[in-house]
Amino acid sequence: MNVGIIGSGTMGSGIAQVAATADCTVKLYDTNQEALGKAKSALEKILLRLIEKGRINTEEKNRIQSNISYVDNLKDLSDSDLTIEAIVENLNIKKKVFSELETYVSDDCIIASNTSSLSIASIAASLERPERCVGIHFFNPAPLMKLVEVIPAIQTSKEVLDKSVKTIKDWKKVVAVAKDTPGFIVNRVARPFYGEALRVYEEGIADFATIDAAMKSVGGFRMGPFELMDFIGNDVN
Numbered sequence: 001m002n003v004g005i006i007g008s009g010t011m012g013s014g015i016a017q018v019a020a021t022a023d024c025t026v027k028l029y030d031t032n033q034e035a036l037g038k039a040k041s042a043l044e045k046i047l048l049r050l051i052e053k054g055r056i057n058t059e060e061k062n063r064i065q066s067n068i069s070y071v072d073n074l075k076d077l078s079d080s081d082l083t084i085e086a087i088v089e090n091l092n093i094k095k096k097v098f099s100e101l102e103t104y105v106s107d108d109c110i111i112a113s114n115t116s117s118l119s120i121a122s123i124a125a126s127l128e129r130p131e132r133c134v135g136i137h138f139f140n141p142a143p144l145m146k147l148v149e150v151i152p153a154i155q156t157s158k159e160v161l162d163k164s165v166k167t168i169k170d171w172k173k174v175v176a177v178a179k180d181t182p183g184f185i186v187n188r189v190a191r192p193f194y195g196e197a198l199r200v201y202e203e204g205i206a207d208f209a210t211i212d213a214a215m216k217s218v219g220g221f222r223m224g225p226f227e228l229m230d231f232i233g234n235d236v237n
């Protein structure tokens with residue numbers, strides 16, 4: 001399967017690694033050359049670490065890397081069967097990229113967004129064939145997090161939804177199909193976690209480090225709310 005990833009930042013580079021590991025032919029696209037270079041060297045480091053840990057061998061590292069090419073022209077994604085967009089969280093910019101992309105790809109190509117919170121129906125509305133649009137929402141870091149939310153918009157065809165779910169399962173992920181509502185499932189449930197933590201801080205009950213430590217040691221969370229907000233990035237969350 002040919003997979004085009006749009007945006008080679010935190011999420012795009014992780015999703016590219018997942019797809020390449022599943023033996024897809026991946027083209028990772030970004031307008032920023034520096035971001036492409038960073039994605040390439042970050043993947044080298046990650047795979048070397050996996051070799052050190054004994055999880056993969058050099059042959060596997062080479063296989064994954066040879067499945068990915070780095071491109072700076074959206075037209076290069078024209079032979080994609082599936083594209084997943086992971087650029088800046090801005091509806092107008094995403095819509096512009098989607099409508100341009102549609103002029104290059106075949107009619108069968110699925111055009112997906114990894115948006116955390118924007119309406120998939122609004123993004124789909126930028127396409128001539130909105131039934132090919134779907135949300136495919138990975139969590140950070142994509143190669144480690146098992147869950148992926150798949151979000152059909154009101155326009156999404158059943159065929160596109162079914163194909164998307166099958167593909168993500170083939171990539172060894174656990175799929176949750178969610179309705180196209182703000183925050184989908186996980187981010188919606190997580191909002192009160194962040195919100196209450198901010199309130200606890202604002203009321204002077206404890207500082208950031210104490211709240212994080214309490215949630216980790218008593219609450220059993222892997223990361224405290226402030227650590228998690230920093231990790232995800234408040235601008236994209």
Ligand SMILES: NC(=O)c1ccc[n+]([C@@H]2O[C@H](COP(=O)([O-])OP(=O)(O)OC[C@H]3O[C@@H](n4cnc5c(N)ncnc54)[C@H](O)[C@@H]3O)[C@@H](O)[C@H]2O)c1
Nearest residue numbers: 007008009010011031032035086087088089115116140232
């Ligand atoms: N960071 C997270 O934890 C997380 C988790 C799930 C989903 N998301 C979503 O994934 C998307 C990307 O988030 P991120 O954290 O990877 O962002 P990021 O800032 O790390 O990467 C975005 C990349 O997109 C590129 N870009 C920006 N505009 C572009 C354009 N018009 N064409 C091509 N490339 C462009 C940038 O150069 C950058 O490399 C957002 O929609 C975000 O909501 C983020």
